């Protein structure tokens with residue numbers, strides 16, 4: 001059994017791009033209620049997220065993008081970046097909490113062991129260095145990986161992204177980095193259109209990107225097989241000191257934004273595999289971050305299954 005922390009702050013519910021938007025506050029409030037009604041909140045260690053300092057966001061984003069988000073919070077009119085991505089007055093604080101909680105989670109796992117899940121929104125993995133896109137403003141997992149490498153001195157951090165969409169922002173952030181191995185399983189062709197198998201990193205980072213684009217319709221067994229046969233061996237060779245997971249649940253069979261067939265139990269199996277890898281390679285050090293997941297019931301249940309897996313992880 002592992003000590004599993006869940007980082008959360010109610011202010012992440014305040015970012016609201018409108019009732020029509022699939023990335024809505026209910027995604028997280030429903031999930032939190034699910035954890036309460038199933039008794040999971042009694043078994044996890046509840047942690048309150050703190051906003052990241054701006055310097056931490058600057059490790060992964062331009063000052064211009066950061067200023068664009070902050071100015072709306074300071075009273076400028078709501079800004080539509082693209083039809084899916086709207087900066088509201090509450091976006092600044094919610095996005096800072098998403099990155100800040102991820103940094104806290106990494107520090108706690110590194111210093112005290114156990115593992116952690118970050119229950120935040122808006123998500124982050126589409127956010128590019130200089131551009132918000134795809135519901136994402138600041139790339140929390142990129143900020144967290146930079147923190148582990150730059151501030152904490154780790155040399156090899158792995159990011160596994162099983163969201164149904166390719167994590168373009170994360171990949172591009174670490175394209176040239178030999179210190180961060182990014183691997184993604186995602187539906188293709190699909191938004192955002194990046195993530196071909198030939199994209200393997202560049203320069204000093206060549207070989208530290210692994211993309212596995214798949215057609216829609218993949219089942220639990222298909223996903224598990226890809227993880228075991230492609231992702232596992234690549235990561236084992238890399239030898240991560242820490243594993244971060246972009247845990248989107250929009251590859252669920254019930255999700256309206258993807259065409260995959262993963263079940264709630266399938267997400268538990270994927271979680272168990274990650275925990276086994278973390279146990280074998282890096283003393284169990286693993287932090288996962290909520291990315292997508294737009295069917296409210298399926299996302300809540302999958303988050304519950306994911307936490308059951310993290311709690312059951314072999315310790316250390």
Ligand SMILES: [Zn+2]
Pocket residue numbers: 163164165248250291292293
């Ligand atoms: Zn997604």
